[in-house]
Amino acid sequence: MIKTICSVGLPVDETLEIRKRRITPTGRKGEKKQLKRISVVTGIHGDELEGQYVCFQLARRIKAEKEKLTGIVDLYPAMNPLGIDSITRGIPAFDLDMNRLFPGNRDGDMTEYIAAKIMEDIDGSEVCIDIHASNIFLTEIPQIRINELHKEKLIPLARHTNVDFIWVHGASTVLESTLAHSLNSRGVPTLVVEMGVGMRITRNYCDQLVEGILNLMREMGMWQGETLTPRVPIISENYQDVSYLNASTSGIFVPEVKHWERLKKGDLIGNIIDPLKGQVLDEVIAPVDGILFTIREYPVVDAGSLLGRILRQEALAGSAQEE
Amino acid sequence: MKKKIVYEIKALYRDDLRITGYEFGKGKKSVCIVGCSRGNEVQQLYVCSQLVKRLKKLEEEGKLTAGHRILVIPSINPYSMNIKKRFWPTDNTDINRMFPGYDLGETTQRIAAGVFGAIKDYTYGMQFTSFYMPGRFTPHVRMMKVGYEDVELAKQFGMPYVVLRNTRPYDTTTLNYNWQIWDTKAFSIYTATTTQIDRESAAQAIRAILNFLAKQGILTYHGHDGYRSMVVEDTDMVPVRTKTAGIFEGIVRVGEEVSKGQPLANILDPYEGEVKEQLTAPVDGIVFFAHDDPLTYANTAVYKLITREA
Ligand SMILES: [Zn+2]
Numbered sequence: 001m002i003k004t005i006c007s008v009g010l011p012v013d014e015t016l017e018i019r020k021r022r023i024t025p026t027g028r029k030g031e032k033k034q035l036k037r038i039s040v041v042t043g044i045h046g047d048e049l050e051g052q053y054v055c056f057q058l059a060r061r062i063k064a065e066k067e068k069l070t071g072i073v074d075l076y077p078a079m080n081p082l083g084i085d086s087i088t089r090g091i092p093a094f095d096l097d098m099n100r101l102f103p104g105n106r107d108g109d110m111t112e113y114i115a116a117k118i119m120e121d122i123d124g125s126e127v128c129i130d131i132h133a134s135n136i137f138l139t140e141i142p143q144i145r146i147n148e149l150h151k152e153k154l155i156p157l158a159r160h161t162n163v164d165f166i167w168v169h170g171a172s173t174v175l176e177s178t179l180a181h182s183l184n185s186r187g188v189p190t191l192v193v194e195m196g197v198g199m200r201i202t203r204n205y206c207d208q209l210v211e212g213i214l215n216l217m218r219e220m221g222m223w224q225g226e227t228l229t230p231r232v233p234i235i236s237e238n239y240q241d242v243s244y245l246n247a248s249t250s251g252i253f254v255p256e257v258k259h260w261e262r263l264k265k266g267d268l269i270g271n272i273i274d275p276l277k278g279q280v281l282d283e284v285i286a287p288v289d290g291i292l293f294t295i296r297e298y299p300v301v302d303a304g305s306l307l308g309r310i311l312r313q314e315a316l317a318g319s320a321q322e323e
Numbered sequence: 324m325k326k327k328i329v330y331e332i333k334a335l336y337r338d339d340l341r342i343t344g345y346e347f348g349k350g351k352k353s354v355c356i357v358g359c360s361r362g363n364e365v366q367q368l369y370v371c372s373q374l375v376k377r378l379k380k381l382e383e384e385g386k387l388t389a390g391h392r393i394l395v396i397p398s399i400n401p402y403s404m405n406i407k408k409r410f411w412p413t414d415n416t417d418i419n420r421m422f423p424g425y426d427l428g429e430t431t432q433r434i435a436a437g438v439f440g441a442i443k444d445y446t447y448g449m450q451f452t453s454f455y456m457p458g459r460f461t462p463h464v465r466m467m468k469v470g471y472e473d474v475e476l477a478k479q480f481g482m483p484y485v486v487l488r489n490t491r492p493y494d495t496t497t498l499n500y501n502w503q504i505w506d507t508k509a510f511s512i513y514t515a516t517t518t519q520i521d522r523e524s525a526a527q528a529i530r531a532i533l534n535f536l537a538k539q540g541i542l543t544y545h546g547h548d549g550y551r552s553m554v555v556e557d558t559d560m561v562p563v564r565t566k567t568a569g570i571f572e573g574i575v576r577v578g579e580e581v582s583k584g585q586p587l588a589n590i591l592d593p594y595e596g597e598v599k600e601q602l603t604a605p606v607d608g609i610v611f612f613a614h615d616d617p618l619t620y621a622n623t624a625v626y627k628l629i630t631r632e633a
Contacts, residue, residue, distance in 0.1 A: 011568040011618040012593045093620075095409055096455070100493060109456075109564075110620045137414065174420075176492040246427060250335045274335065302413060303332050304430035 005076075006117035008110055016082060018114065020121070021055075023062055023073040036222050037072040039122045039188075040213065042131040044098045044179060046083020046090070050196040051131030053206040058213055062223075071222025074125070079118060079179075087199070089135070100174070102182035115179075122183060126220060127157060128190040129213060130180050136198035137298040138306060141260050142205050143167055145192045147175065148237070150184045155235065158191055160219045162212030162230040164260075165293055165311070168237040197297045234316060241315035243288045245308040247272055247301040251281045259295045269308060272301060289313035324379045329396060330437030332430070340402050342438060347378045350390035353541050355445035355507075356532065357396050357438075357498065360419040360452070361410065362403025366516045367451035370525045371397035377529060386543040393541070394445065399438050419452070420493060422501040439501065447539070448502040448509040449532065453517040456623070457616040459577045461609070462524045464531075464552070465511040467494055469503050474554055477510055479538045480531040481549020484611070484629070488557035515577065555629055560611060562624035567600045569593050571619040575626075579610045587626055590619065606630050 006018040025035065040058060042051025055077040062069055078084050082092045090097050091111055104115025122128055134140045143165035144158040151168050158166045175181055183190040193209060196202035208231075215230050217223035236242065247253065251272035257263065263286040272282040284307055294309035301307065330342040358364070358371030375395050381387060398404060402412050410417050416431045423443070424436025442448065454460070463484035466472045477485045494500050502509035512531070515524035530546045537544040565571075570591040575581055581604040590600040608628035619625055 009568045009621050011570070011620065089415065094455070095415075108622070109624060110622045113622050135414075173492045173495045244427075246429065250333055252335070276336070300335065300413070302334070302430040304428060304433040305413075306429060 005121040006114050008114065016114075018076070018079060018081060018118065021059065021075045021077075023059060023066075023069065023075070025069045025071070026066055035070070035072050036126040036220060037074060037124065038213075038217055038220070038222055039074045039076065039125040039128040040131070041076045041079060041122070041128060041179065043076075043078040043080055043084050044130070045132060045135070045198075046080045046086065046088045046092075047136055047198045048089075048131075048133035049084075049199060049201055050133035050206055051193075052077060053201045053203065054131055054209050054213070057206060057210045061210060061214060065225045068223060068225035070224055071126070071217060071220070073217075073222075074122075076118075076122075089198075099179060100177045102177055102179045103186070118179070119182060119186070123186060123188060125188050126222070127216065128180075128183055128188050129161075129193060129216075130190055131193045131195075131209070133196045133198055133200075134194055134294075137296060138294050138308075139197040139259055139297045140194045141165055141293045142193065142195040142208055143293070144233075145169060145194055147171055147181060147184070150189075151237070153189050154184070154191060157189055157216065159233060160212065160216040160230055161191065161193070162208055162215055162228070163193065163195075163233050164231060166233045166235045167242075168235070170239060234311065236311060236315050238315070241312050243290065243310040243312060244306065245269065245284060245287070245310070247284075247303055247305045247307055248282045250302045252299045253284070253296050253301045253305075253307055254299065255295060257292060257295075259292060261292050263290060263292055263310060265289050270296075284308075286310060291316060324375075324382060329441045330399075330434060332434070337402070340434075342396060342399050342401075342434070344394050344396045344441070345375045345378070347382050347393040347395075348387045348389075348391050350392050352394070352445040353391040353539075354393045354447045354449070354536060355396070355442045356394070357399060357442070357448070357450045359398045359404065360400050360450075360498070361417065362400060362406070362408045363518050364398075364451070364453050365404075365518055366514055366520055366525065367453065368398055368404070369520045370451055370514060370528050371395055373525060374529050374532065377533065381533075381542055381544070388541055388543070391541045393536075394442065396438070396442070399434065419498055420496045422496055422498045423505075435498075439498070443502070443505045443507065445507050447535075448499075448507040450498055450509070450511050451528070452499075452511045452513065454513070454612075456614070457518075458612050458614045458625075459515045459521075460513045461577050461611050462512075462514050462527050462531075463611075465513055466509075467500060467503070469500065472503070473508055476508060478552040478554070480510070480512070480535045480552070482512070482527070482531050482552055483550045485552045485554045486557055487554065553629075555611075559630070561606050561608060561628040561630060563587060563602050563605065563626040563628065565590055565600065565602065565619050565621055565623050565625055568619060568621045569599055571614060571617060571625065573613060573615070573625075575610055575613070577610050577613045580608070581610060581628065582607050588614075593618075602626070604628065 101115040105112040215227040255270035290310040359367040421435035425432040426436040515521040612627035614625035
C-alpha cells in the first residue's frame with residue numbers, strides 16, 4: 001500500500017508529496033494494532049542514493065517470503081523528493097539541510113511543516129533506520145553512528161544490523177535538529193546508517209544492510225525468515241579512536257591505498273598533486289596504525305578538506321573483529 | 324587606515340582566498356565589524372565599503388579617539404560572491420555556521436577559526452547578516468538571548484527596533500553567538516535588503532554605527548541621533564502566512580502601518596491570474612518584514628507585523 005504522508009502545493013502546477021510504502025503481514029487483520037512497526041527512511045539528503053536500492057531490495061525480500069512477516073514495514077524512500085529528483089543535497093530553493101529542521105513545526109513554514117508531518121508519521125514505530133550515504137566527497141564503510149546520549153538503547157540494536165562499524169560520537173547542539181535525534185528523544189529508537197558515497201549505489205553495501213535490517217527485524221520479532229549471522233562490528237566510543245586526515249593544501253588528491261585497508265604509521269595514503277606545475281604538493285602519510293574506514297572519493301581538495309579517517313589499532317585490538 | 328590580510332588560503336587554480344580587513348586607529352581592540360559571510364550578501368558588502376570610506380575620512384580628520392582600534396572586514400567569503408553562490412563553493416557549507424571554527428578541520432572550519440582568532444578579543448562586535456527567506460526588513464539590531472545580552476546598549480544604535488530572539492540549536496555555531504561566549508558585546512545589524520543594494524537603509528546603518536561608537540567614546544560624530552529604539556521579542560511578532568502557493572502580489576510595504584482586516588497581498592493562480600487567496604492583516608500593526616520574491620510557497624510567513632502595543 002502506498003500512502004501520501006504529506007502533500008504541499010508548489011507555486012506552479014506541481015504538488016510536493018512524500019510517500020511511503022507499507023507492507024503488512026497477510027491474514028492478521030484483527031491484530032494489526034498490536035503489531036510492531038519498523039520504519040526505514042532515506043533520501044533526507046537528495047544526493048545520497050544508497051538507501052534507494054536498500055528500500056527496493058528489502059521490499060523484494062519481504063514480498064518473496066511474505067508469510068514470514070510478523071510486523072509492519074514502512075518504507076520511506078524519498079524524504080526530500082525535490083532534492084533527489086534535482087540532484088540537490090538540501091531542500092532546493094530553500095538551500096536548507098533537511099536534517100537540521102526536525103522535529104519541525106506544524107504551523108511553521110513549508111519545510112518545518114513537512115518535518116513535523118514526517119515526525120508524526122514515524123512516531124509509534126518500534127525502531128527506525130535512517131539510511132545516509134555520506135556525501136559526494138567521502139566513501140564510508142557500512143556503519144551506524146550513535147549519539148552518546150542514546151547509546152545504551154541503540155548499541156544493542158545496532159549490533160544486529162550487520163554493519164562493520166558502530167561509531168558513538170559526542171553530543172552536539174547542532175545535531176539536536178536531526179531526524180534521528182528528534183525521534184530518539186521522542187522514544188523511537190533510531191539508527192543512523194552511513195555507508196558508501198553520494199550519487200552512487202554500492203550494491204554489496206546495500207545487500208549487506210538489507211541482511212542486517214532483516215536480522216534486526218527477526219531479533220525484534222517482526223520477521224520469522226532465515227537470516228545470516230550478522231558481522232560483529234567494531235565499536236568505537238572514544239573520540240580519540242579516530243584519526244582525521246585533512247588536506248594540508250589545495251590540489252588534486254590521488255589515493256595510493258584502498259578503502260578499509262589496514263595501515264601502518266608512515267604508510268603513504270595518497271598524494272596531493274598540482275597538474276599545472278606537475279608537482280606533488282604533499283604526501284599524505286598515515287599518522288597512526290589502524291584501518292582506513294573513510295576515504296576521499298572526490299579528487300579536488302581545498303586546504304582542510306577531509307581525505308580520510310583512520311580507526312586506530314588500539315580501538316581495533318579491543319574488538320572481536322581483530323583477526 | 325591599514326589594510327591587512329586577516330586570513331588566506333591558497334587555491335589550486337583560483338586566486339588565493341584573501342580575507343581582508345581595514346584597521347583604523349591604534350590601541351586596544353575596541354570594535355570589529357564584519358560584513359558578508361554568504362555570497363549573496365551584497366548589501367552587507369556595500370554597507371561595509373561605505374563604512375570603510377567614512378572611517379577613513381574620520382581618521383584623516385582626527386575624529387577617532389586615541390587608544391581605540393577599529394577593524395572592518397567587508398567580506399569573509401569573497402570566493403562565493405565571485406561565483407554567485409550563497410554558501411561555500413565546494414561543499415556548500417555556511418561559514419556562519421562554523422564558528423568558533425577549528426584550525427585543523429575542514430576548509431570552512433579553518434576559515435572560521437582564522438577569522439575568529441583575529442576578531443574574538445574586541446570589546447564590541449557587529450555583523451551585517453541576512454535572513455534565509457527573501458524579503459525586506461525594517462532596519463533593526465538583532466540580539467540572541469544568551470542570558471547576558473545588553474539590551475540598553477543595543478538601543479544606543481538608534482535603529483528603529485531592537486529585536487530579541489531565543490537561541491536555536493544551530494545558533495551556537497554563528498559568529499554572533501560565539502562572540503558573546505567570548506565576552507564580546509555582539510550585535511547583528513539588519514538593513515532592508517540582501518541581494519539588492521538599498522542606499523537609504525545602508526546610510527541609516529552607517530549613521531547607527533557611528534552614533535553608537537560616538538556614545539562609547541570611540542570617535543567624534545555629530546549625526547542626528549536616530550530613533551528611540553523599540554524593543555520587540557521575535558515571538559511577539561505576528562506572522563501572516565500564505566495558505567496556498569502561487570504568484571505573490573504584495574500590496575503593502577515594509578514600514579507601513581496597517582489596520583486589522585486591511586488587504587496585505589494577493590496570491591494569484593500562476594496560469595489563470597485569478598486571486599486564489601487574499602491575505603489580510605490579523606491585527607493593527609506595522610509591517611516589519613515583507614516577502615519580496617514574485618513566487619511564494621504555501622505556509623510561508625510573507626509578512627511579519629509588530630503590533631502597536633508590543
Ligand atoms: Zn546524509
